[in-house]
Amino acid sequence: MDDTTVISIRKLVKVFKGGIGIPAVTALKGISLDVERGEVFGLLGPNGSGKTTTIKILLGLLFPTAGKCRVFSRPPHDVAVKRRIGFLPEESYLYRFLNARETLDFYGALSGLGRAERRRRAEELIEKVGLAEAAKRPLKWYSKGMARRIGLAAALIGDPELVILDEPTSGLDPIGTREIKDLILEMKREGKTVLLSSHLLADVEDVCDRLAILAKGEVAAEGKVGDLLRRADRFELVVESMSREEVDELIRFLEERQKKVLEATHPRRRLEDLFLEVVARHGSGDEGPSDS
């Protein structure tokens, strides 16, 4: 394995032992994956496909039944490896009685940062995730979106090289989702490697360079997002507004050349874009408790 490979998984098998009357469950059936330095890698799959199991093995929370798993060329439960990883769990499991600063201070201390360094990074991250006004509020008063953001800040406190995000946008409104996506892209610009697990396809499509689709514990597809999504048997042409006659003429022109036109219509905006535009016009934000 060369130095540019951050995560290397080879024939990873995980079997959860059953109990009396409970059959054993094979969560991973020999998956293999590589994540290169600096890329945003998406782990897609329906519920129960093995995404979280894979991530837990990468973090040393589970131990593989068979196969090999290396992070930064070392076994995942190695403490030296964990120093270089930031992790955002599926839901933000944090100490509800701490406020944002104390939370970041605690996780900073666990990541081995000095006091002054912790304070500096905490302020920086609170600003970055947009929690400056709520920094003194205990986490139990946070809305879901705010909890998600502080979770992300906690994951980033140790300035990790590899960031593992499990369903980073779950429970977030489109604005929150967009902010998280922007943060992911910013991490990519900073040269961090991001492993993203999600079942929300739009998230993965927007930010990932490469992805793997897991199904029933196996890698069903893997590759660059562009390659996987490109349909070589179709072609789409986007033109500025045309009249009905011009369209008919164009269709005729194509049919003369034996090209079958499948669809001729106005392209639709994505609902996400529409939503963001409308909300931006009305100047709404995500402040204060809503659904925590």
Place this chain on the structure above:
Amino acid sequence: MKVLPIAEITFKEALRSKALLIPALFGAIVLATTPFTPAFTPSDRVRVMLSVCTAAITLFTSIVAVFVSTASVTREIASKRLYTVLTRPVTRLEYVAGKLAGLWAVLALILLLMGGLAWVITEVTAAALLSPREREAVLAADVHLYTSTVDYHDRTAKQVRYRARMAEYERVLSLAKEMYAEGLIPAGFKLKDLLEILAMSDEDLAASFPGTDPRALKAGVGAVLARLTGEDHGTNAAAWQEYFRKHPHFGRKPRNPDHAVELPAAEPDKFFRWDFGGLDEEVLARGLRCQLTAALFRDPKSARFAARDARKAEISVALEWGGRRFERKLEIFDRTRADFVFEGEETPPPGEPFSITVTTLPGPSSVVVGTGSLWVLKGPGSFTLNMAKGLFLSWCVAALLAAVGLFGSCFLSFPVALLLCLFVFFWGNTVEYMKELAAPTAENPLLEGAPAMDAHRSNDFLSALADKIAKGAGWLTGFLSKGMEDFSQFEGGRYIPRGLAIPNGLLADALLKLLAWRAALLVLLGWLLFRRREF
């Protein structure tokens, strides 16, 4: 080391948990109500109060230790916060050690708060109720143990009867053994059979025992009975039957061991007495401040048992030297400890031999068992310092419980870990209590060499059961329970209410022998089980 941040967060979290709040509140309420404990005398009120305080502190801190420690790891797993901690550069050993350190800090804080409250309550009550001299006698906490222990029993009629019957039974038994050895009686003979032989006609006898002379047989039986009973009724069956009807207990072992109090070999006098050589000046400068432990034992089968006035007795304590005599009268009830002070001109001159005599005064109680140790206080020690030492001992006890709870929560679910912890807690205490009940000389560092006050409760069944349980326990529960048994030795509560200075050596013992190695082993075992645990 990532131990500190984890300890800190554990500490902060525990302070917010209800598992801590509720017992702590309860404890505070108990402490606050202690000044209203019923008592006969002011000094006794302070002593009882202090006793309740220290017991409450130990109990409530233990409860907190059990619940908070078993919840510590299991709660983090349930809330999945553990994910965010273990994915940091933290080893699992650091995690477990940090948890324990945090728990210990919580327990220290609770003990400080409750101990502080108890201290204030005691000082305020003592200042309000006691003269400075009495306060010193109760709370002095600096004791020089001068003399031996005495054991004095005033016995009940039932006990006297029991002893007489036991002696009679043993005499008959040994006689019977002798005669068996001489071939005069067969093995397993019964009095009934002998009487039957005497009652039979010669013809019947000849038929039953062919080849023997019936008259000689009857004469032999008569001789055996005469030797056993010390009376001679020849072969007169009716006379013998009459005799045994009048002596229904003949040859039977008395059965009620409640009355089997071991009495001193000599006929007990109505007093006991310590004789001293001279004491040095340093001691005498403060006069003699002595404590006498006396317990009132009421025969539970006595009709007087329920009577209120049977709950106290009076004893007289007299100091004699150089032909002079100074007397104090003390009321004792149940198991109280009485103080008496001789000072000023009553104090014997340095080097002058003196004696202290204790006499019971006629009272309504059926029996007084006085097992007393006499201490001479060197002078007023620091009650505060002693309280602090006692709290430290209680902390050691609670800290070990917390280590057990944490160990359980490293590999068990919360309810199971809680059960394990409670089991160890109660098991140790139960075994200890059973042993105390069973053994006439239960170990008590304060009364070394003295028969226990509960000697009358000696009970073979309990002692056998306690032994079996202790032996039958697995190595783990055995090891843990032994720790809990050791608690009794380390409970500060045993010393503080008696005004006894807690020796520094005991603090070291509690820390090293009781806590340190067990806690280290528990953390290590917990870590081994936690190391490969999956979440």
